[in-house]
Amino acid sequence: MFRRLETAGRVETVTVSVGGKPVTLPRGETAAAALVAAGEAVGRTTPVTGAPRGPYCMMGVCFDCLVMIDGAPNRQACMIEIREGMRIDRQDGARRLGG
């Protein structure tokens, strides 16, 4: 669905896991970029109706890209830069406390 524009020269890369699948991207990209690069249009389902949601505004406004990052729920994927070994997982419904 998404294809990266060609960039000049070699870039340093980072590998993260999206739903357990390794994805390699240039350093400095966001977790939301990793999600779409992995072909995942859906990062979560909503707490109220269970409707699917995925990265949309890519600038921290719409909160549609919430995912689990390294086990922490409700992270705004578009506002978080990827790190080597980061785990990005889909979040279904509302977060649970004390689980």
Next chain:
Amino acid sequence: MTDIRDRQADIIVVGGGLVGSAIAYGLTRHAPRVMLLDEGDRAFRATRGNFGLVWVQSKGDGAPHYTHWTRNSQERWTDFAAELKARTGVDTHHENDGGLTLCLSEAEFLDRRALMERHRRDAGNRGFEYKMLRLPELRELVPEAGDSVYGASFTPYDGCANPLFTLRAVHEGFDQLGGIYRPDHAVVAIEHKDGIFRLETRHGTYEAPRVVIAAGNMTPGLARQVGLEIPLNPQRGEILVTERIAPFMRLPTQNMRQTVEGSIIMGDSKEDVGFDTATDTGVISDIAARAVTAFPILRDVPVVRAWAALRVLSPDGLPIYAESQTCPGAFATICHSGVTLAAAHANELGGWLMGADRPEAIAKLGPERFHVS
């Protein structure tokens, strides 16, 4: 050209918040032509900032008539919510499973028990059920209560509703019942002549033989023009809302509840700052700290919004229902429990406002109580 009829009504309610709207909604059963004049988005709008409790257990210490009035409304709320849902399709999210007031020390717990006992004594034949729960019993209801919580009072009467959906439902219901709603019509002056009230707005003048001023914090200035002195002190309250989380709070407390959608709402600050609706970081952190003390599992839950609004408070904290002696047909009311009292306002005031005797239930809630004799 607007028809002159568009500017006339049998009764005009000034104020489209939950108090004015509920009164106007109820009036449609008593008068064919009810008009509701509302301000615009710049108004103080306490309804929009409301916490959303339908609450009994802290109301009317030393003023049993107020407890009774509150319970009249609470007892009507379930039917009121069902009526609004059937008429408009809007769900007010009303819940009536009881409510808690948490106590953080034995001293608070004993004070609370004494208050509940006074309520029981004052309730007379009506009865007043309550339970004082120490932490182990409280945890049977809300297992997440923190170790710093000593206990809580519980009454089955308390509950909550979404104030925004309630307001929308009442407005839609009013419209469906033939009410005439005029937004952006702040009333700037009221003239009384030959038995007719003329209400001036930036969109022209409106006329009716009866007028009800239910304009929240703007009430005193308008009421004075129809011969009513309504003492009022705005009181700021700040509210925080967390992101949505899976349900864990089975019951609301006096200053925290979980919405149907999963957000935790916390608040209940009481600040004397005049007409200032700014938020204050010190107050916000106190509210958050108290919430984490009550429920430590909230420690890492992000707050996504905070706001402040102004309660509409009389000097004794009780509502005021006033009828003008010098301008017959004019009424004014203020109250800070617009959600709790909405069902009573919609059902019990219409006859009085159209000329019948004042309901006995509000006989002691007139402004005369503030007059020095």
